[in-house]
Amino acid sequence: MKRLIFLYLVSAVLLAVSATAENPRDMRFPPLKFEPPEPARFVTDNGIIVYFLEDHQLPVITVEALFKGGSAYDPPDLAGLAEITATVLRTGGAGKRNPEEVDAALDFVGASISSVALNDYLMLDMRALKKDAELGFEVLADLLQRPLMDTAKIALEKSNRQDAIRRQNDEPGGITRRIFYQTVYEGHPYGRFPTLETVGEISRESIIEQHRKYYNPDNCIMAISGDLSPEELKTLLHKYFGQWQRGNMTISALPRAAMNYKPGVYFASKDINQAHIRLGHLGIDNKNPDRFALEVLNFALGGGGFTSRLTGQVRTTAGLAYSVGSYLLNRPLVGSFFAFCQTKAESMSQAIRMMLDIIGKVKDSGITLDEMNMAKESIINSYIFNYATSEQMVNARAFLEFSGFPPDQLKKDLEAYQGVTLEDCNRVASLYLDTAKIALIVTGNKALFDKPLESFGPVTEVSLEIK
Amino acid sequence: MKKRMIINWLMAWALMATGAAAQTEMQIPVQQFSLDNGLTFLVVERPTAPVFSGYICVSVGSAHEINGNIGTAHLLEHMMFKGSQNIGTTDYESEKVLMAKEDSVWAKIDEARRQLPYLKINYPDKVAEQEKYIESLQMILDSLAEASSQYVVQNEFDGIYTRHGAAEFNASTGYDHTNYYVSLPSNRLELWFAMESDRLKNPAFREFFTERSVVSEERRLSVENNPDTKLYEQVIGTAYMAHPYKIFWEWQSEVNNLTRQDLENFFRKYYIPQEMTVAIVGNVKLAEVKRLAEKYFGDIPRGTLPEPIYTEEPPQTGERRIDVNYESSPALYIAFHKTAFDSPEEPVFQIIQRLLGDGRTSRLYKALVLDKQTCLDISVGEFPGGELGSEDPGLFLIFAYPKEGVSTAEVEKGVYEELEKLAATPVDEKELTKIKNRIDADFIWGLQSNIGLAGRLASTHLQAQDWQYLLSFRDKLKQVTADDIMATAKKYLIKENRTVATLIPKISGEGK
Numbered sequence: 001m002k003r004l005i006f007l008y009l010v011s012a013v014l015l016a017v018s019a020t021a022e023n024p025r026d027m028r029f030p031p032l033k034f035e036p037p038e039p040a041r042f043v044t045d046n047g048i049i050v051y052f053l054e055d056h057q058l059p060v061i062t063v064e065a066l067f068k069g070g071s072a073y074d075p076p077d078l079a080g081l082a083e084i085t086a087t088v089l090r091t092g093g094a095g096k097r098n099p100e101e102v103d104a105a106l107d108f109v110g111a112s113i114s115s116v117a118l119n120d121y122l123m124l125d126m127r128a129l130k131k132d133a134e135l136g137f138e139v140l141a142d143l144l145q146r147p148l149m150d151t152a153k154i155a156l157e158k159s160n161r162q163d164a165i166r167r168q169n170d171e172p173g174g175i176t177r178r179i180f181y182q183t184v185y186e187g188h189p190y191g192r193f194p195t196l197e198t199v200g201e202i203s204r205e206s207i208i209e210q211h212r213k214y215y216n217p218d219n220c221i222m223a224i225s226g227d228l229s230p231e232e233l234k235t236l237l238h239k240y241f242g243q244w245q246r247g248n249m250t251i252s253a254l255p256r257a258a259m260n261y262k263p264g265v266y267f268a269s270k271d272i273n274q275a276h277i278r279l280g281h282l283g284i285d286n287k288n289p290d291r292f293a294l295e296v297l298n299f300a301l302g303g304g305g306f307t308s309r310l311t312g313q314v315r316t317t318a319g320l321a322y323s324v325g326s327y328l329l330n331r332p333l334v335g336s337f338f339a340f341c342q343t344k345a346e347s348m349s350q351a352i353r354m355m356l357d358i359i360g361k362v363k364d365s366g367i368t369l370d371e372m373n374m375a376k377e378s379i380i381n382s383y384i385f386n387y388a389t390s391e392q393m394v395n396a397r398a399f400l401e402f403s404g405f406p407p408d409q410l411k412k413d414l415e416a417y418q419g420v421t422l423e424d425c426n427r428v429a430s431l432y433l434d435t436a437k438i439a440l441i442v443t444g445n446k447a448l449f450d451k452p453l454e455s456f457g458p459v460t461e462v463s464l465e466i467k
Numbered sequence: 468m469k470k471r472m473i474i475n476w477l478m479a480w481a482l483m484a485t486g487a488a489a490q491t492e493m494q495i496p497v498q499q500f501s502l503d504n505g506l507t508f509l510v511v512e513r514p515t516a517p518v519f520s521g522y523i524c525v526s527v528g529s530a531h532e533i534n535g536n537i538g539t540a541h542l543l544e545h546m547m548f549k550g551s552q553n554i555g556t557t558d559y560e561s562e563k564v565l566m567a568k569e570d571s572v573w574a575k576i577d578e579a580r581r582q583l584p585y586l587k588i589n590y591p592d593k594v595a596e597q598e599k600y601i602e603s604l605q606m607i608l609d610s611l612a613e614a615s616s617q618y619v620v621q622n623e624f625d626g627i628y629t630r631h632g633a634a635e636f637n638a639s640t641g642y643d644h645t646n647y648y649v650s651l652p653s654n655r656l657e658l659w660f661a662m663e664s665d666r667l668k669n670p671a672f673r674e675f676f677t678e679r680s681v682v683s684e685e686r687r688l689s690v691e692n693n694p695d696t697k698l699y700e701q702v703i704g705t706a707y708m709a710h711p712y713k714i715f716w717e718w719q720s721e722v723n724n725l726t727r728q729d730l731e732n733f734f735r736k737y738y739i740p741q742e743m744t745v746a747i748v749g750n751v752k753l754a755e756v757k758r759l760a761e762k763y764f765g766d767i768p769r770g771t772l773p774e775p776i777y778t779e780e781p782p783q784t785g786e787r788r789i790d791v792n793y794e795s796s797p798a799l800y801i802a803f804h805k806t807a808f809d810s811p812e813e814p815v816f817q818i819i820q821r822l823l824g825d826g827r828t829s830r831l832y833k834a835l836v837l838d839k840q841t842c843l844d845i846s847v848g849e850f851p852g853g854e855l856g857s858e859d860p861g862l863f864l865i866f867a868y869p870k871e872g873v874s875t876a877e878v879e880k881g882v883y884e885e886l887e888k889l890a891a892t893p894v895d896e897k898e899l900t901k902i903k904n905r906i907d908a909d910f911i912w913g914l915q916s917n918i919g920l921a922g923r924l925a926s927t928h929l930q931a932q933d934w935q936y937l938l939s940f941r942d943k944l945k946q947v948t949a950d951d952i953m954a955t956a957k958k959y960l961i962k963e964n965r966t967v968a969t970l971i972p973k974i975s976g977e978g979k
Binding site: 022023024025027029030032033034036057058059060091100103104107108109110111127129156159160162163164166167170171172270271272273274276304305306307311312315316317318319320321322323342343344374377378380381382383384385387388389 | 515516517518548553554616621622623625626627629630631632633634635650652653654655657658661662665674676677678679680681682683684685687688689691692693694794795796826827828837840843868870871897900901904905906907908909911912914915916
């Protein structure tokens with residue numbers, strides 16, 4: 001009898017073990033070991049720095065070409081020049097092809113080239129199937145070296161840009177974003193946006209000059225990945241980019257951003273039933289050694305989605321917003337930090353008060369060890385997703401050099417995140433979060449707000465007049 | 468062993484890439500198995516970066532909601548992130564008691580509100596008292612939520628994934644399908660199984676009333692204060708009379724009255740193994756996926772297949788026009804009724820969509836943006852969309868944004884000229900070849916990301932009962948002829964089948 005019971009117990013225990021699924025809360029895994037492939041790096045005779053990662057999984061190739069420059073470098077009276085030049089470079093015809101022929105050549109084989117000007121750099125992207133590699137390289141090389149800058153396409157692009165400016169107040173999110181940057185970067189190129197007038201001033205000559213100044217092989221870093229052998233790539237580069245003349249241009253450095261604005265409330269009137277809110281101030285540049293600790297801190301504050309304080313309190317507990325969080329934008333000439341949310345007009349002040357309290361508390365008392373560990377584990381465990389494909393890998397490596405980082409920076413980043421301590425987090429919180437410097441941007445309908453905006457400080461009404 | 472697998476895998480992809488001649492040989496190395504309860508798994512082993520994506524596609528969406536309960540599918544999707552009876556709580560039994568109390572207080576609020584209109588007519592002096600009563604109930608509800616919070620481990624479900632390095636962790640509610648997906652480091656495969664099976668087997672819809680508010684904010688953000696979606700909502704609602712596709716997003720009034728019980732009923736009815744497909748793509752092994760699938764999903768019981776949607780949209784009998792006054796620049800949306808995914812005309816529509824709207828050389832872009840310069844932008848889309856088209860007949864849509872000073876009437880005229888050309892003149896071989904080349908190229912690029920491929924496989928399998936329909940549908944696209952295009956344009960892209968919505972700018976303060 002006794003024995004029987006014993007057996008029964010054993011089998012019950014075994015059953016329980018085999019039938020019970022593990023509780024995910026208790027699961028532990030060893031750190032993931034991943035040695036990403038190292039792209040090849042070489043410099044062509046005319047000075048192009050090339051990064052290359054061979055990958056034959058899919059019959060495709062990608063090229064990304066980065067150039068120093070960007071819209072921050074626009075002359076103030078020609079704001080919009082870098083963007084318009086980038087677009088017309090792509091749309092204005094090149095080499096032996098008029099604009100329509102360039103479009104047709106790429107579209108026919110499902111290849112694409114895009115060209116954009118961002119604040120701090122210029123970038124072209126090319127994607128094509130392996131069988132169309134020659135065509136892709138040929139068109140890309142023509143665009144960079146022999147753009148036609150068709151007059152009619154310039155006129156169309158200028159007119160389209162002006163129309164886009166006329167439409168810039170259609171969406172409250174766009175208004176709020178624009179006013180935030182115009183405010184915290186007052187007097188700095190990062191805070192400048194094209195106007196009807198500056199776009200109107202842009203001439204074909206200024207576009208050609210912009211192209212001549214920036215789009216040069218010795219100002220270019222290329223990231224190439226895909227279904228090519230090193231020999232095939234070298235042949236293509238030699239054939240299409242071998243004759244590209246050096247520019248030998250010096251691009252003068254821009255000043256760093258400094259605080260010129262008055263902290264306080266900036267309000268834009270729009271007849272909507274939500275308040276769009278963005279509040280923050282200047283932040284740190286992209287090489288500041290404190291950026292790792294600040295990233296970890298920001299993750300816990302509002303960057304880490306549902307695990308962050310802002311989402312937990314404003315969304316999950318109070319149900320005040322669908323989208324809420326904070327962002328740390330580290331840029332070469334001083335970045336910015338901001339928190340954001342959109343809430344029904346009737347809970348505007350409740351949401352802002354909550355956000356300011358959360359930021360103030362983190363500044364004063366820092367974060368907890370659990371919050372820091374969550375942030376660090378997440379950043380470290382998900383790091384691989386930034387470099388999961390060859391294209392991401394090679395682009396990331398090229399961008400490191402472009403931004404002036406050492407080649408092993410990716411590894412150093414990981415080590416730096418691992419090394420962040422709670423003391424670091426709390427030190428950077430009190431150093432960089434500054435509630436006294438906050439510019440609070442609100443877009444919405446004043447009449448619906450739960451409390452006057454004045455309760456958050458002096459209010460400046462920002463005109464939405466289109467100039 | 469490992470090397471050999473890589474070679475096999477690469478060969479399978481290479482076959483696909485050898486061009487038109489090898490179409491029939493094209494394959495994707497999918498391995499499929501089903502559990503006894505009817506749950507199907509699709510697995511693609513990709514021995515590259517040590518990551519994988521898990522994708523669960525459920526055959527239910529907002530089209531399955533009933534009047535009065537609009538928003539159930541979407542709110543349920545939100546509630547699935549609240550954890551389970553194991554995750555997100557320190558004491559589910561105590562929590563359960565409080566949730567039941569919350570629900571009964573809500574029922575009282577609901578009942579008291581229903582009496583208000585009658586009191587207003589017959590006993591106006593009692594209205595204030597009733598409103599006070601409702602307010603006091605609301606306070607009790609809030610205090611119950613507060614009491615529950617002592618047991619809630621807030622956002623723990625999300626927190627576990629986040630700590631383990633999840634990327635692309637989200638869900639989406641469509642009209643026909645609801646999708647749950649995440650990407651993780653490959654050594655976390657068992658975590659994915661444990662997490663996903665737990666929330667499907669032991670759901671707990673905690674923090675219900677605040678989440679209902681969050682969904683309301685999502686609607687305000689995404690629809691009410693966005694000119695594009697505002698116009699979209701109106702054109703969809705006008706084009707459909709009967710079919711549940713007519714509701715572009717949930718109605719605020721209905722979401723505000725959903726109950727936890729509504730969600731539970733919906734969940735039990737539709738989230739059954741036969742109505743779900745799982746795709747796992749990445750650095751995983753089939754044998755391991757099989758073992759874990761049995762362990763974690765094998766004990767979910769089969770369900771009863773839910774009724775299909777019987778409603779058919781009656782044929783449109785004439786042009787419908789609608790103006791939308793909104794504080795925004797002008798826009799023009801034009802919708803035509805089209806077919807369901809299994810119709811022989813569906814591939815023709817997808818070709819027409821590309822002819823008219825895919826890229827700078829597409830007909831509408833070329834004619835209206837580049838040549839006539841009457842539009843700042845123009846594009847073409849389908850509603851409700853999907854790789855293969857929708858389960859029930861959808862819409863073919865044109866979205867046009869006139870340039871400054873150009874009337875929407877002039878843009879509309881320009882659009883119809885292009886549609887007439889499509890019906891009257893056969894498209895030339897070169898243009899058709901261009902489109903077929905682009906379909907090939909897009910197909911190959913679409914294989915690049917784990918999560919993208921997983922989503923395409925799972926939803927195709929659920930919709931067509933066979934993931935390989937992805938390939939045969941692609942063959943159908945390539946067989947479309949110039950005559951097919953003319954016939955379809957003549958039949959569908961006509962005045963009596965269209966709905967035209969115009970956004971008319973309203974200056975702030977006007978119309979009040």
